[in-house]
Amino acid sequence: MPWFIPRRVSHRLSEEQVKGMLMKYDKNKDGKLSKQELRLAFKEMGLHFCRWKAGKALRYADKNGDGYINEDEMSELVQYASRWGLSIS
Numbered sequence: 001m002p003w004f005i006p007r008r009v010s011h012r013l014s015e016e017q018v019k020g021m022l023m024k025y026d027k028n029k030d031g032k033l034s035k036q037e038l039r040l041a042f043k044e045m046g047l048h049f050c051r052w053k054a055g056k057a058l059r060y061a062d063k064n065g066d067g068y069i070n071e072d073e074m075s076e077l078v079q080y081a082s083r084w085g086l087s088i089s
Contacts, residue, residue, distance in 0.1 A: 015075065015078050018078045018081070018082075019074050019075075019078060021041070021045070022038075022041050022074070022077070022078070023074075024041075025037045025038070025040055025041040025044075031070065031071060032068035032069055032070040032071075033068060033069040033077075034067070034068055035054050035055060035058050035067070038054035038057055038069065038077075039051050039053075042054055042057075042081075042084075047084055053081075053084060056080075057069075057077055057080050057081060060076065060077075060080045061073045061074075061076035061077035061080055063076065
């Protein structure tokens with residue numbers, strides 16, 4: 001048994017930092033996130049059940065119903081995603 005067990009360190013992120021992280025997954029640079037882009041973002045952030053969470057997040061935050069998260073809807077997405085363990089200050 002190792003004598004040193006690393007602990008998970010969590011840092012609080014600002015809403016703008018989380019938005020910036022999520023927008024890095026806007027692969028086609030159209031200024032909005034699709035369900036597939038959200039799924040990849042959540043997966044790479046270490047969340048489980050990414051396909052399900054991406055669908056739930058999209059349904060929650062997509063206020064205009066176009067199937068994408070745009071700049072205006074990003075705050076809703078960040079607040080919703082914070083329920084899954086993203087530390088946001």
